[in-house]
Amino acid sequence: MVTSRACLPCRTAKTKCDLKRPTCGLCSRLEIVCGGYASDSDYMFRDQNATAKLNSERARRGIKRVANPLCLHGANKDDNLRALDVDVVQSSNPKAWLSIPSPVLFRLEDRIMDIFYAEWVSRPFTKLKNPGYLDLLPEMKAKAAPVSALNLAVEAFALANAGNSMTCHGNIKQMALSRYGAALASVRKAIMHHTLVADDATLMAIMTIDMFEVVFMVREEPLKLHNNAIEYFLAVRGAKQIQSDVGLALYRMANHRLQVRQLGLGLGPLPVQLACLDMLDLSTPRYSLSKMQLGAQQALALSRDFGSFHWEELSHFISQIHLNLDEYEQWKTCLPESWVPKRIRLADNSEVLQALTARSLPFTDYILVYEDSFIAHQMSFFYHGQLVLRSALIQALFAMKNMSLDQLDFEQEIEIHQTVISCLADILVESSTPLLASIQLDDCGSLCLTQERITLCYTRGICWALQQEKRVSAQHKDFTYRLENWIRQQIALACQ
CATH class of the missing domain: 4.10.240 (CD2-Gal4)
Structure with missing residues (x-):
């Protein structure tokens, strides 16, 4: 032979x-x-x-x-959680997906890139005026130089995404890691030679590298490695960066990434985040939510050392937290009906239950399903803010309890807030499995399984938020570890 x-x-x-x-x-x-x-x-x-x-x-x-040209050899045709039949998905949710050119080219790189765009690059919400973060990738990659950090990062992501569906997956994974390393080296070289430019392409490259690590390398703290770089880029670009559609889309993603980490660690916002806030349309739920979270961050940044607080300072802090929580509740009551999830008992939906069981996905008895993964992502961010605020409130109440002679009232209030924290953790856990499995509601309100993959990033954000909070129960944290282990075994490159 x-x-x-x-x-x-x-x-x-x-x-x-x-x-x-x-x-x-x-x-x-x-x-x-x-x-x-x-x-x-x-x-x-x-x-x-x-x-x-x-x-x-x-x-x-x-x-x-x-066969469908996107169905590569080795893909499981019965795999409902990762359908490659774009026509079926487009017919069930025509507004959600980028149209894929047909016929698909025969070059391996072209087929891999087509699958990546189909699974990761979605159309923006019809109600939004500006493009989403990932919608910019095809055009920006086409304009990038072949050896640029952006082009290498996108190719690494596409190769890693195709690693489980190609017969020559060993080579694919090696090539993905090779391009990932080359993209990192390109950024490091620019830093060492003082040629790093804070333009759209470089920021997109760093965000893509970070997302590659979150999904395919499953590290303990997914929001740490490139935090300083993103803070630097946002500060250098200033408030003027959101004046263009591309700049606004990149800022939304980078700002959200920073806010998740800042909330989890109790850090205050950057000056550029506050400056950009004044230029956004606060009638849009995503921007008004970002404003609320920035206010919560400012309050939480003052609670780094309760040991030095006096009674009056603690009282003022608790009052401020209550004001923040009231603002959260008011924001929730003004949400459109499409943002309200549907709580479903899995035992009553055998098809979804069988699909989850077939993939060995961890799941709870009930799941919270939203109309769109973007809405689920925003609502998990909302509950994350409430979780952190109530945890800080309990910490302040403990400090006041130690100063007071009458401790019974404080114990009762602490118990109430601890119960609320448990309920918030339940909500986040119940919404995590539908995100990981890309389960959404169609236009008729029925459950549907999509091919969307950005939900892997959303799920990891929920896991990190729950793991970071010390007042979340061990049972809830254990479920997040099971989710991450599933991602590590099924998706990540390190364990394959």
């Missing part, structure tokens, strides 16, 4: 690899990162290649290919 060794781009182009290192001639001409040879463990003869065997059978039988 004849075999040949070549890097993946040369094999895809059916060109003989000239064996040069560290990059072959074809990769040098195309200015792409050379993935190198396959490892010996991934090396196979042609008669062991499932794709070659399938093509041989079709050739002998004269069977024409009629």
Whole structure:
């Protein structure tokens, strides 16, 4: 049996690899990162290649290919939680997905990128005037240089996303990690040579690298590694960055990422976050929620050391927290009806239960399902803010209890807030599994399984928020660890 060794781009182009290192001639001409040879463990003869065997059978039988071009060989056709049939998804929710060009090209890189755009790049909400963060990726990647940090980061993400659905997944994962490392090296090189530019492409590259790590590397604190870089970029770009559609979309994502971390760690907002707030339309729920969270952050930043607080200072702090909580409740009552979730008992929905069980997904008896994953994401952010505020309130009440002779009233109030925290944790846990499984409500109010993958990031945000809060029960935290273990085993590159 004849075999040949070549890097993946040369094999895809059916060109003989000239064996040069560290990059072959074809990769040098195309200015792409050379993935190198396959490892010996991934090396196979042609008669062991499932794709070659399938093509041989079709050739002998004269069977024409009629499968969906996005359904790569090795993908599970019965896998409801990761459907690759874009036509079905578009018919169930036509406003949600970017149209994919047809027919899909035969080059492996093109097919991988098409799947990435189908699963991760969604259309913005029809009620929003500006594009979403990921909607910018196709156009920005097309304009980026082949060896730029942005192009390398997007390619790494697309390759890692395709790792579980391709027959040559070993090479795909190696190439994903190679491009991820090259993207990081490109940013580090720019920093060392003082050539780092705070433009849209560089900020997008750092955000994509961060999202790659959150999804495919599942670290303990997903919001830490690039925090300083993003703070620097937002500060340098200033309030004028939100005057363009692209700048506003990037700011929304970067600001939200910072706010989640600031809330969890009790940190105050940056001056640029407060400056940009005055320029946003606060009649939009997402912006008014961001304003509330910034106010909560300012209050929480004062509670770093309750040991030095006097009685009057504690009383003032508790009053401020109550005002913040009242603002949260008022915001919730003004939400449109489409933002209200549907609480569903899984035992009454056998199809969804079977789909979750088939994938070994952790789930609770009840789940909270929203009309759109963006709404679920915003509401989990809302409950995260309430969770942190009530935890700080309990801490202040404990400090006042130690100063008071009559401790019974404080104990009762502490118990009430602890019960509310448990209810908030229940809400976040019940909404996490539908996010991870991409379960949404269709236009008729029925459950539907989509192919959306950005929900992996949303789920990890919920897990981190619950794990960070010390007053959340061990049972709730244990469920988040199970969710992360599932992501680590099924999605992450490190365990595959």
